[in-house]
């Protein structure tokens with residue numbers, strides 16, 4: 195079995211790539227946009243660039259494609275160009291694992307089940323780039339393909355397999371080490387997922403026969419404030435240095451309040467558990 199990991203140098207992608215690369219693992223190849231010194235064998239590829247994408251894909255001819263690409267403000271072109279290239283080149287028997295986000299539930303009235311409707315944000319909304327690109331991508335995939343998994347997750351945390359922490363925890367630790375307070379919103383509710391559990395379930399999905407939409411993560415739904423206070427204490431800091439952030443916001447910057455996920459479906463289908 196040949197598996198291609200797009201975004202193998204990223205926070206989640208590096209763990210997925212590392213797991214697949216084990217000596218007893220499958221035949222895997224991975225891509226990065228920039229040179230990634232940790233995995234020098236990765237192919238440097240701009241997924242939006244049709245010719246280099248086409249050369250790479252034809253050469254690798256994968257049985258499974260894992261989408262772990264993320265582009266910040268460029269997320270829209272990753273969907274309208276990069277994902278379109280992938281969809282155009284997929285054979286019917288090639289499985290696409292598309293990693294999506296809880297933010298496709300931009301109405302923020304969770305917890306949400308897999309079958310609940312997803313929605314875009316208005317065109318003038320500050321958070322539209324990522325959310326709307328992910329909504330568009332999910333719709334493309336559901337319309338065009340049958341052999342796919344859309345795996346949605348909330349904020350991912352913890353140390354990945356190459357020792358990199360998520361940016362939020364890194365910032366928390368930096369503040370607390372220097373004796374500074376840091377604040378998080380108590381009205382934003384999420385399903386937080388550990389990067390190791392997330393990477394393991396992605397690898398499991400790449401090698402099983404499941405298709406469809408799944409939510410990854412534990413049963414627990416927490417606010418950023420509660421979750422980060424717990425993270426501070428777990429790392430040996432005084433949780434009192436974690437404060438509640440103000441909740442006032444303008445309509446065009448309003449963050450979806452509760453995008454937490456029901457995760458019963460995946461729990462009954464995969465071996466991986468979520469801490």
Ligand SMILES: NC(=O)c1ccc[n+]([C@@H]2O[C@H](COP(=O)([O-])OP(=O)(O)OC[C@H]3O[C@@H](n4cnc5c(N)ncnc54)[C@H](OP(=O)(O)O)[C@@H]3O)[C@@H](O)[C@H]2O)c1
Pocket residue numbers: 200201202203204205206207225226227228229230239240241242261262263264265272276293294295296346347348349350351
């Ligand atoms: N992190 C989270 O909390 C979270 C939560 C839910 C869902 N997700 C989803 O999980 C996936 C991975 O997220 P992440 O946090 O691991 O992302 P990340 O650390 O930002 O990594 C993004 C990856 O995409 C690559 N990339 C960016 N633009 C590209 C392009 N034009 N062509 C080819 N590759 C490109 C990057 O390459 P370089 O390293 O060379 O720049 C990197 O390998 C994303 O699809 C994201 O939406 C993440």
